[in-house]
Amino acid sequence: MTSSRLPKVRASELVGRGWLNTGGKDVTLADLRGKVVLLDFWTFCCINCLHVLDELRELEEQYRDVLVVVGVHSPKFVHEADPVALAAAVERYEVHHPVLDDPDLTTWSAYSARAWPTLVVVDPEGYIVAHMAGEGHKHNVEVLVRELVAEHEAKGTLHRGDGPYVPPAVESRTLRFPAKAIRLPNGNLLVADAGHHSLAELADDGETLVRRIGSGERGLVDGGPTDARFSEPNGLCLVPDELRERVGYDVVVADTVNHALRGVRLDDGTVTTLAGTGQQYMVGASDNVLPDPAEGLLTDGPAHALEAGTAFGSALTVTLGAPLETPPLPVALRHRLSSPWDIVWSEDLAAFVVAMAGNHTIWAFDPEQGSIGRIAGTMNEGLLDGPGDDAWFAQTSGLAVGPDGRIWLADSEVSALRWLEPAGGTVTARTAVGAGLFDFGHRDGPAAQALLQHPLGVAVLPDGSVAIADTYNGAVRRWAPADDAVAGEAGGGGAADGGRSGEVTTLARDLAEPSGLLVDVHDDGAIDLLVVESAAHRITRLRLPARLSGEILDAGAHRTQRPVSEIGAGEVRLDVVFTPATGQKYDDRFGPSTRLQVSSTPPELLLDGAGDDVPLERALRINPAVAEGVLHVTAQAASCDADPSIEFPACHLNQQDWGVPVRVVDGGPQVLTLPLHG
Secondary structure (H helix, E strand, O other), rough: OOOOOOOOOOOOOOOOEEEEEEOOOOOOHHHHOOOEEEEEOOOOOHHHHHHHHHHHHHHHHHHOOOEEEEEEOOOOOOOOHOOOHHHHHHHHHHOOEEEEEEEOOOHHOOOOOOOOOEEEOOOOOOOEEEEEEOOHHHHHHHHEEEEEEEHHHOOOOOOOOOOOOOOOOOOOOOOOOOEEEOOOOOOOEEEEEHHOOEEEEOOOOOEEEEEEEOOOOOOOOOEEEOEEEEOOEEEEEEEOHHHHHHOOOEEEEEEOOOOOOOOOOOOEEEEEEOOOOEEEEEOOOOEOOOOOOOHHHEEEEOHHHHOOOOOOOOOOEEEEOOOOOOOOOOOOHHHHHHEEEEEEEOOOOOOOEEHHHHHOOOEEHHHHHHOEEEEEEOOOEEOEEOOOOOOOOOEEEEEEOOOOOOEEEEHHHEEEEEEEEEOEEEEEEEEEEEEOOOOEEEOOOOOOEOOOOOOEEEEEOOOOEEEEHHHHHOEEEEEEOOOOOOOOOOOOOOOOOOOOOOOOEEEEEOOEEEEEEEEEEEOOOOEEEEEEEEHHHHHEEEEEEOOOOOOOOOEEEEEEOOOOOEOEEEEEEEEEEOOEEEEEEEOOOOOOOOOOOEEEEEEEHEEEEEEEEOOOOEEEEEOOOOOOEEEEEEEEEEEOOOOOOOOOOOOOEEEEEEEEEEEOOOOOEEEEEEEOOO
C-alpha cells in the first residue's frame, strides 16, 4: 500500500445526462464493482485533457481485464455541452472507454473536481483511493493499479473480464475531422486529415481525392506515402521556394499528438521527421533535450530518428562512452515538443513559427540549422501581452502571417485574436479581441467588447483585415482595424487595458466546428474563403464580396459555469497540498522545490496575497466589497526518485493551474485547499 492513499471514502454514483460508448446502456458503480475504476474528468477543448487521453491508451490496453476508465465530460464552453458535439469529440479523439455526459457538472461537483483534467481512482470495493489534478500521472496511476490488483486479487474482490465499453460504428469518409488546408503549387489542396492520421491531397473542387500520404494508422514512422504514420496532424505550411531544394522537403506538418514536426516531399510523398523525439515536453523536466547519440551509445530506441520506416516514439537512453558511427543529430530532433498545432513561415524571423499548444508557447524552427526553440510565452496559461519572454498564451491553435510580417494567432482557450510583432529577432505579443480564460460568447461590434468562443483558425484577407475560424460558435468572424488605426497600433495593450480598436463582424454562421481557413483571390478580384469544417468532414467554399463586410450579431456573453466556492471576507489561507508520486520525494538539490503564483479577476478581489513566492501556502486578504470573482492559482513542485541507490534520479516538475470561482459571504470558510499530486 502506498502512503499517499486517501482515507476510505465511498465513491459517489455517476450521474449525468447520458452515456456514450456503452451501446446505449447506463453504467452504475455497482456494475463496475470488482474493477479498478479510473474516472477522467475532462473537457474536449482542453489540451491537457487530450494529453491525458493519450497517456491512458497504453494503460487501458495493458490492464483491460481489470481496469475500467470512465471519462466524465464536464464542459467548460457552451458548445461542449451540446451532446452532438460531445459525440463528435469522442469519435475524433478515439476515446475507447465509456463516457458520462455531465453537462451540469453534477458528478464533477460530487467528486470535488476543481481543474481540467482531474483523475480519481476507485478501488474494486467502491472506495476512492486517489485524487490527482493535471497531467503526467501515468507512472503513478500504473503503480497504483498494480498495487490494487495485487491487493484485491489476494482478497478475492477483483473480477477479471471485459468492461462496459462498446465501440460505436465508424462511417467511411474521404475526410475525417480535417484540421487545416493549404494550396499546393499544382493548384490542388493538401488537407491535414487528422481523424485518418494522414494527409489528403484533393483536387481543386475540395472533394476529389488525388492521393493520401500516410498509412492511416496512428504512429510515428518515416518513409514513403504508404508506410509513413502520423498522429492527428493539424497545421501545414509550404516551404519557401528558395529553401525547398536545400532542405529536401516541400511541406512542414505540425504532427500534434506525436509532438513532432514532419517534412513531406511532394514529388514522391516521402515523410521525414524534422523536430521532436515523439515524447511530450514536460514542464520543468531536466531532460527535455536528449544527448546527441554521436557522443554516446544509445542503449534503448533507434540509433537515428531520420531512418526511413522506423518508429521512434520510445525513450532514448544514453550511456556515455564509445561514439556511434552516425552523423551528429540536429538539436531539433533531440528536443521534446508539446502538441504543435499550427505552423507558418516568417520572413522577418527567417524561420517557421510554431504554435506549441501543449505548453502555451510560441516556437521557431530553423530548417537549415536544424534548431528549434521558444520565442514567446512563459508556459503559464492566460492572456498577458508584452515582450515574448513575459507574455502568456493559452493553447494557441491557429497562425497566419500578414503582408506586414505580423503573425496573427487564434489563442483558443482565452477565445482571443492576438498577434506577434517581430522586430530585430524578437517578438512582442498584442491582443485584438479577447477577455480571458473564462469569458467567451458571440458578440460583434467594437473589438474591446467583442467575444469569440474557442477559435482554432485565422487567415489574413486581402484588405488587411483578419478572418477567424470561430470554432465553437460555428462561425467565421472578421476583425477589421479602425479607420484611424495605423500599422502597429491596430490592437492595443494587455487584457485589462481596454485599449483595443477595430470592429468585429460575422461573415458566416451555422458551420460545423470550422478549424482552418484558406483565402483564394481570383483574377477578377473575387475572394473565396475555404473553410475546413472539421465536424462536417469537408471543405466549404464561401464567396466573399469584393468590398468586405459582415453582419453585426450579439448572441450573448458567457462565463465558464462551474460550482462556486464560498469563502469569507478578510484573511483566507490558501493551502496547496502536494503529494509526491510513489517512490519520489521533494527535489530541493538546486534551491526551492516549490512555487506559488496567485492573482484574481477582478484584481480588486485580493487586497493582499497576490504575486509569486516559494511556499505552497499563502495568506490572502479578501475584499469584502467584491461579491464574487475568480482566484487564479499556479502551483509548481519539483520531485525526483527517492531511492538513494539511483545515480541519476528521474525528476519531474509538477504544475497545475486553477481558476477557482469564488463567492464572498459572511462567515464563509477561511481556508481554501487545492490538491497537487505528483
